[in-house]
Amino acid sequence: MQKMMLLGDEAIAQAAIDAGISGIFAYPGTPSTEITEYVQHSREAAAKGIRSKWSANEKTAMEASLGMSYAGKRSMVCMKHVGLNVAADAFVNSAITGANGGMVVVAADDPSMHSSQNEQDSRFYGKFAMIPVLEPSNQQEAYDMVYYGFDLSEKYRIPVMLRITTRLAHSRSGVVRKPERPQNEIRLPENLRQFVLLPAIARKQYKQLLNHQVHYEHEAATTGFNQYFDGPDKSRGIIACGIAYNYLLENYPDRNIPFPVLKLTQYPMPQEMIRRIYDACDSLLVLEDGYPIVEESLKGFLALGKPVHGRLDGTVPRDGELNPNIVAVSLGMEDTIGAAIPQLLAGRPPSLCNGCPHIDSYQAMNEALNKWAKGRVFSDIGCYTLGALAPFEAINSCVDMGASITMAKGAADAGLFPAVAVIGDSTFTHSGITGLLDAVNDKSPVTVIVLDNATTGMTGGQTSSALGKIEDICKGVGVDPEHIHIIKPLRKNHEENVEIFRKEFEYQGVSVIIPRRECIQTLNKRMRMKFAEKKS
């Protein structure tokens, strides 16, 4: 069978296409973005009519996916780990409603925070919602697990989580495909009250979810994704979760590991397999990329049993992504680390691109804010967060999607004046609108700057849900049209723009300024494509 060279993300997308999804729903977020992009660019997916446009945020995506499942069709919803916080209400309740058509939720975690605000571990969410969680160790397994995940979802009528990390998402390897399956026909739930979570119904559904735990665990013990390998040296047993299993193997080039090993990649944890390795060995070492979730549950609060080593006792660092060297050291092997990085090396943090419209916006904003003390600009998640660094040092917060407007509102309510919010166009429609409504209803004196570069820039230029809609949304929410300004952030307009900023900062009500100029990256891409078309 021919192998395709696929990123982990792409393997997930291909598996979903092959498993017969009718739609994929997502908001862009590193490291999950490429899953949906792959489906969007796939000719096969287009031929099959698979729906794949971007959603406004992760919650709308999750709910739409659940709706497609309600209708009997298979659907996938993808997000980065913090996106699952946004979708959590729908996610946790989807475990109570259950699914109808197969539904797989992909959560892409980012240990070491390569492109994130935290390194939360989505396996906790899976456990919290009490649904099956699959955690692939490599690209092929990611493919196989998605394909199987839809079967599991339909067998027990339950959404299934696939949890990956950045390393797997963005690493490429050979993947063999399985046979393509047709999509489901529309088929409504047998029980038309399944999705009505009135307390009386929810209690029944919840009992069923509890009763099904034993089935999910049985699946985890029997599908073959979790594997037990015996070893002669029982002084230590190793439980390696997901991608940590690869780092373990890497340290034994001949694959001859002297200790019993449990490869753990499907949850809930199969008690029998765990008991077997615990009983057989004098101590356990738990390797997991993310939070010590398995380690914690094995150790227990009082740690009364056999020694369990891992992140909690410092055998493995408490935070950050795993790698082969960390695993080697935790096994008591010698570290192979090479020469040190020379002292003279300078850091090279990411920065706004040459020609980026945000640069002009920040320069004008900073100048207009000169007369007040620093520390009054609340910002958000996107390229413009880089405005916190030199030379701009323009913003004072970046917490979660949409928090710029609401934090500015809260600070204004406390008496900080002026209070300014800086948010991108895509982030505004993701989670900014409701905050703006709060500010309008409360007449909080804030100036909201919606940096409109006509794209979701940070994740690589995906279509923004806000495109062409921002001023109308602001008017609709109730912002006085007199205090909505669209400006063009260009050097030559600097003085004029500073004046507009200054005037609105002084205004004792809600105002919105929309600096509008296309992202330099998408502009260049568009020009290149235009040029290529002309040539051919």
Next chain:
Amino acid sequence: MKKDIILAGVGGQGILSIAATIGMAAVNHGLYLKQAETHGMSQRGGDVQSHLRLSSHEIASDLIPMGKADMILSVEPMESLRYLPFLAPQGWLITNSNPFVNIPEYPDMGAIMDEIRKIRNHIIIDADTIAKDLGSVKAANMVMLGAAAPFLDIDFAWLEESIRGLFGRKGEEVVNFNIEALKAGLAASDAYRK
């Protein structure tokens, strides 16, 4: 056969094209491959790296263990040093000599070159000038790939083949230009070691 290569540079410098060219050559000839890339925030002018692993046997880790890389191939001199902890004692450090200055306190170039020359097996190539002389500085990444070719343990012809495969739809002119750049890099690399 096993080759572990760290590709280094700055976001936007084209290290993923180098990875794709080597990757296609390896896969077309039955080798196993794993390639970990940097996506997301760092691509905005930050430091980027790719771990490229080729082997005749199945590969476990997506990340190259520190101290085990056979090569650091860098399109930027300071970035070549950022990954020294990965380089094996006998490994090669192959780098472009042209700095990409997008930070205020870029270190002294002389000091950077001194550090590079401390590495036993190193090759420094002025890939920008070589590519410019051929017609466009854009091919500097292919010049660097050519410079690394003797140490990849794969046939030079395989690389030409995959350039054809990857750039074919852009036309014969682009293919030939990139192959010329590859060859010029190889020649410069041979000359450097003499």
